[in-house]
Amino acid sequence: MSSATSLKVLVVGSGGREHTLVAACLASPLVGEVIAAPGNGGIAAVCPCFPVSVDDVIGMTELARREGVNFVVVGPEVPLSLGLVDSLLEAGIPAFGPKADGARLEASKIFTKRLLLENKIPTALAAEFDRLDAALDYLGTAALPIVIKADGLAAGKGVVVATSAEEAEAAVRSMLENKLFGESGDRVLIEECLVGEETSIHLVVSGRDFVVLPTSQDHKRAGENDTGPNTGGMGAYSPAEVVDDALMRRIVSEIARPSVDAIAAAGIDFRGVLYIGIMITRDGPKVLEFNTRFGDPETQVLVPRLATDPVALMHAAALGTLSSVPLEVKPDYACCVVLAAAGYPGAYARGEVVELPPSVGPDEFLFHAGTRLDDSGRVVTAGGRVFGATALGSTLAEATRKAYGVCDRVKFASKFLRRDIGARQLRRDGQPS
Helix, strand or coil: CCCCCCEEEEEEECCHHHHHHHHHHHHCCCEEEEEEEECCHHHHCCCCECCCCCCCHHHHHHHHHHCCCCEEEECCHHHHHCCHHHHHHHCCCCEECCCHHHHHHHHCHHHHHHHHHHCCCCECCEEEECCHHHHHHHHCCCCCCEEEEECCCCCCCCEEEECCHHHHHHHHHHHHHCCCCHHHHCCEEEEECCCCEEEEEEEEEECCEEEECCCEEECCEEECCCEEEECCCCEEEECCCCCCHHHHHHHHHHHHHHHHHHHHHCCCCCEEEEEEEEEEECCEEEEEEEECCCCCCHHHHHHHHECCCHHHHHHHHHHCCHHHCCCCECCCEEEEEEEEECCCCCCCCCCCECECCCCCCCCEEEEECCEEECCCCCEEECCCEEEEEEEEECCHHHHHHHHHHHHHCCECCCEECCCCCCHHHHHHCCCCC
């Protein structure tokens, strides 16, 4: 780059992940200007936002060209799968995120399952179906519990862990017969149910080069003690000490390195985040799924822990120079608690006026997710997950206490949250939870 402030960055997306990435861009010495599309109420307070939908590939590319953007960071999976990065590269604009062929690793669970099995990367055994009768016949011979997955993107809701034959049949019928997820459910994957503890491993990948970001663990269920329906994520913490050094070496050698090599061998020049969901079973770590972008809310705990400039890391990955940027991580723990609207992940209220704290303390962050500004300039709710309250601390207990302190100073009518984010690790550490 010609100067220390030569990047004009467009951040694509509107959630807590994107607010976190915008904040990282604004703090980077490499960045001169930041814009976002479509953004949210919190992002609009710190940079210009443009009302371009994330699935409008042509409109987003034209926005980047018109605004003189020279680097784009793509947050969500949908524009990646629609080929936004392909379009940007054709326009001569570097971007962080895989092209459509790489995004297929998230957009098609069947594609990924085939790649894993063909390359003998540890994962659950599975069978794929596009006909209801064949899927039901298979269920009649399968052991319970069993996992049913819609093949395509389903906003985090396309996976059912069925504990009874009736529940399994209902899930398959909802996808193949009733088209609950549209074309995303035209094919289904029926998998053995892996048992253990989950963790998330994020790799920043550039071809065959990759770096492993800090470990994290999210909390998918809406209710405390991991009860209730699955959500996009109700909170996260980092590091996840369930992954010790020895286990991380196994994950890198048995999963991360073989996965990156297999993707490259398939002819995919992957440049972005490969976010691997892993179940730590009694037989070792096994892949649950691939995502091809930063997790949400994992981003809200990973990015604040990076001592390396996240923009330098992402830009180098996009340009193919990742090996030139050493990864350094702060020793702090991080905790993010999601403030949601009551009813999420089902129906919930929108348009509630939010009372925000006038400020947050050092190493505390309030990342907006489902917010917008109304005609009077007030912050109002606009989504199921409304905020991510994040804090750093010298221990997980301190980070958690500070994050909940931020939560308690945010007011809106339907606010609800889990009070047990990080509790499993705190109990393991002998801390009150």
